[in-house]
Each structure stands twice: as C-alpha cells, then as structure tokens.
Amino acid sequence: MAKSDVNSWQAVQAEVLRRIHARIWAPGEMIPNEQALAEEFGCARATVNRALQSLSEAGLLERRRKAGTRVALHPVRKATLDIPVLRYEIEGQGAVYGYTAVQIAEHAPPEEVRSAMQAGAGHRFLHVKSVQTADGAPFVFEDRWINLTTVPEAAKTDFEAISANEWLVRHARFTHGQISFAAVNADAEVAAHLALRQGAAIFVISRITWDGGQAITHVQQFFHEGYRMQTEL
Amino acid sequence: MAKSDVNSWQAVQAEVLRRIHARIWAPGEMIPNEQALAEEFGCARATVNRALQSLSEAGLLERRRKAGTRVALHPVRKATLDIPVLRYEIEGQGAVYGYTAVQIAEHAPPEEVRSAMQAGAGHRFLHVKSVQTADGAPFVFEDRWINLTTVPEAAKTDFEAISANEWLVRHARFTHGQISFAAVNADAEVAAHLALRQGAAIFVISRITWDGGQAITHVQQFFHEGYRMQTEL
DNA sequence: GAGTGGTCTAGACCACACA
DNA sequence: GTGTGGTCTAGACCACTCT
Structure with a gap:
C-alpha cells in the first residue's frame, strides 16, 4: 500500500481527513510521522508538512516536536467570523x-x-x-x-x-x-x-x-x- | 536598502506588516513581487511566499496570479471564535x-x-x-x-x-x-x-x-x- | 541524547489571468 | 505570449521536548 502518488498537499490533506473521518486514525491516537507519510504517499516531506500544518491550524490535529502528531481529542470548533463593513x-x-x-x-x-x-x-x-x-x-x-x-x-x-x-x-x-x-x-x-x-x-x-x-x-x-x-x- | 538579511518567514511578515502600518505601502497599492522581496530581504522566494500567504489568509493582502499582490483596501476583520465544549x-x-x-x-x-x-x-x-x-x-x-x-x-x-x-x-x-x-x-x-x-x-x-x-x-x-x-x- | 516537527534553500515547473 | 503567484522537491539544519 505504498507509493499511491498523492502529490499535492491538498490531496494529502484530503486523504488524512478521510482517515480521520473513517476512524482509521481515531481521536487521541498518534499518526505516522511526516517522513513515513511522505514515503507512503510518494511525495516530499515538505508537502506532507504543509497538509498537516493546515489541519493543525484548523484544530483537527495536535502536533508537538518529538511527541509527534495526534488526532485532536476534542476538535475545537473554530468559527471564523468576517466582521463586515x-x-x-x-x-x-x-x-x-x-x-x-x-x-x-x-x-x-x-x-x-x-x-x-x-x-x-x-x-x-x-x-x-x-x-x-x-x-x-x-x-x-x-x-x-x-x-x-x-x-x-x-x-x-x-x-x-x-x-x-x-x-x-x-x-x-x-x-x-x-x-x-x-x-x-x-x-x-x-x-x-x-x-x-x-x-x-x-x-x-x-x-x-x-x-x-x-x-x-x-x-x-x-x-x-x-x-x-x-x-x- | 538591499540584503537586510531578514531570513525567517515571521521576520518577513513582521517587516511587511510594519510597512503596511506605516503606510509605506498604502491600502490598495501594489507591493513588489516575491522575487524582488526575496532579493531585498536576502532570503528564498519560498520564505517570502510563506509570509505573504499567511497575511493573505488573514485578509490583509490580496494576491492574484499575474496581477500581483496588493494591500487590501478594506481589510476584512476576521475574528476566529473558539466554540468550546x-x-x-x-x-x-x-x-x-x-x-x-x-x-x-x-x-x-x-x-x-x-x-x-x-x-x-x-x-x-x-x-x-x-x-x-x-x-x-x-x-x-x-x-x-x-x-x-x-x-x-x-x-x-x-x-x-x-x-x-x-x-x-x-x-x-x-x-x-x-x-x-x-x-x-x-x-x-x-x-x-x-x-x-x-x-x-x-x-x-x-x-x-x-x-x-x-x-x-x-x-x-x-x-x-x-x-x-x-x-x- | 535522540526523535520529531519547523523552517530554509535553490531550483524547477505549473496554473492562471492579463495583454 | 508572458509575468505572477502556487506548489513540489531534495536536502539540510534548527528547535523543541521527551526520555
């Protein structure tokens, strides 16, 4: 199941999201590190990083150096409001x-x-x-x-x-x-x-x-x- | 005023923000392209890109291919609310x-x-x-x-x-x-x-x-x- | 100390939107 | 066509934090 050639960061993000929703990676669980994912997807680590960082900002993942990346236990719903003129x-x-x-x-x-x-x-x-x-x-x-x-x-x-x-x-x-x-x-x-x-x-x-x-x-x-x-x- | 050696994307962002606040780049005005800024700051284009993209997400810059980057005329205030449990x-x-x-x-x-x-x-x-x-x-x-x-x-x-x-x-x-x-x-x-x-x-x-x-x-x-x-x- | 994410680089190609 | 931002790569080093 390696080298699926997922090579855009949006595609990586979508696949990660799919696994979270499908509970392949359950809340609170660790996910593989960037290096491993990059190899699996057949892309550069920077591409995986971009995808995961985006999900981290959205509150779906929690990332820490050394500790690794885990699926957020209580996904903080972040609502962004546009304060209009x-x-x-x-x-x-x-x-x-x-x-x-x-x-x-x-x-x-x-x-x-x-x-x-x-x-x-x-x-x-x-x-x-x-x-x-x-x-x-x-x-x-x-x-x-x-x-x-x-x-x-x-x-x-x-x-x-x-x-x-x-x-x-x-x-x-x-x-x-x-x-x-x-x-x-x-x-x-x-x-x-x-x-x-x-x-x-x-x-x-x-x-x-x-x-x-x-x-x-x-x-x-x-x-x-x-x-x-x-x-x- | 070239080669100031601003080499982290946060530093680039801070400098760009400073110029916007100081009205060196006024609202609605175009700013130099990524290549030019990278040369001025003495860093890679990707670093400038990271900084500008972040400001664009925040609503302070408007970016379009070919057209370039301009300071947002009506910076949409985006408030991000955390919806707590x-x-x-x-x-x-x-x-x-x-x-x-x-x-x-x-x-x-x-x-x-x-x-x-x-x-x-x-x-x-x-x-x-x-x-x-x-x-x-x-x-x-x-x-x-x-x-x-x-x-x-x-x-x-x-x-x-x-x-x-x-x-x-x-x-x-x-x-x-x-x-x-x-x-x-x-x-x-x-x-x-x-x-x-x-x-x-x-x-x-x-x-x-x-x-x-x-x-x-x-x-x-x-x-x-x-x-x-x-x-x- | 060591493993992980965070970032930078230099170069490349692509996608889009304008002339 | 052509210039701009958008993205990918491969490699490197750094910073944090856990053990």
Missing part, C-alpha cells in the same frame, strides 16, 4: 445603504469606557452616535467614542457626511483589538433609534481597536431585531 | 460543572428543524432538553434534536448521565456545519430553566452539524443573562 453587508443584500449621524459631540466618556481604553486623564474624546439603514429601515445603532489624542485628524472630519467606521478604516491604522458579542434588552434610546419596542432582545457587538499601545476607538453596535450572525464550521 | 469553559473558570437532562423523548421535530436538517419523512429524532450549570447556577439551556436515522447509536445512550454534546463529540463524526449567533427574548420555558425573568435578552448559539450530506444534530443553546463571547482581532 456594514455598508458592504447591506449593499451585498441588494438593499440601499443609508447613514445618519444622530449626535456628534466632544466630551469625556464614562469611566468604564475610559478605563477600557486605558486612556489618560488628559485625553479628549469625540462621541458619535449614528444609525445605518437598509432600504430605509434601521439596521444598526452605533455608539462610538474616538480618542482624539491618538487620532487628532478625526476632530476635523465631518461625520455628518461619512460614517466613522469607514473614515477610521481609511485613515487610522490599527494593530489589534478586542471584540465581543452579547445580547441586551433595548433601552429607551436604542429602541427609539431602531424603531422597536423597549425591552426587545438586541444583538450587540462591542469593539476596541488599538494602534500599538494606544486605543483608537470604542464602539458598540446595536443591531436590528432578529439579526443573526452566521458562519460555517 | 461548555464543560471545559465552565471548569476553566474554576467553577463546578453540572448537567441535568430536563426532557428526553423520541418524536418528530417541527417542520423548520426538519427542513433545516434536510431530513426525509421517515427519519426518527431524539429530542433532548438539558441545563448545564456552573457552581449550581444555570449557565446554558440546550434544546437539541438528534437524527436517529444517521446516528442510531444515540437511541441506546443514556442522556440522563452524559451530555449529548460530549457524547456526540466522542461518537459521531462530523465533516462540517453551520453556526449562527443571535439575541432573543426569553420565553416562559427558557426563563424558567435559566431562572430569570421572561423577556430577558438571551444570547443564542444555533448549530447544525453534518456528516457528509446527512445532518447529525440541530441544537440551540440559550446562555445565562449577561453572557458574552469574546475574542481578539
């Missing part, structure tokens, strides 16, 4: 995108926002509330704080005309961030902007983005009722 | 995990579940409702349908003793699935099981998992109030 998500559904700034003001944020952004006492902030619509219907109500000390150009920008998100994507660099998803009951303000009843269950995405050690923006996005975020596993 | 999430927080089956019955699912699972009319289903607790407090209420036609062993399993999720992870193979996240108001049943008021905003994860063309299970998990799912960007 809302305009594209809306336009992608064939709807007309709309943007309205509800409130723009420079003032100090509540303590929890300031501390989450690790901002010094002297930092100035721009507070932008806005609504984005799909075919005229409210899609998202956004409550955003922009750190003017780290992104001073934002002070000169007309956020009546362009959404803060799009402006930031174009003009502010960002290195990393945190994102969280939750459900909240709509309060009076959110309910009013999204045109729904108070208390409705709302899907909320919260983000903080950073450029190095400096927080750029803190944003909460309250989605319309019934919104679902989906992906494949 | 709840027991590990709870125990990882240092809490005591508990599991209680609330209802186990074999009967036909509602039409929407059946069609979502693309199950034929003859298929039999097991319906399992359960609550999982952390230090005694309700953590998740789970409403699950298991396709007995595709996973017949489930009929002989005692789901009073083991959570359906853990059993399925161990005994059923799965090739792919869909997952979605949403917010709903707690109805009377959910509120009762989670010990909270009716109407509370609840974070819901819905999953369908498949083995090839056959649906294995459909599950909705209703989390306790205030639950947030977090990740890094």
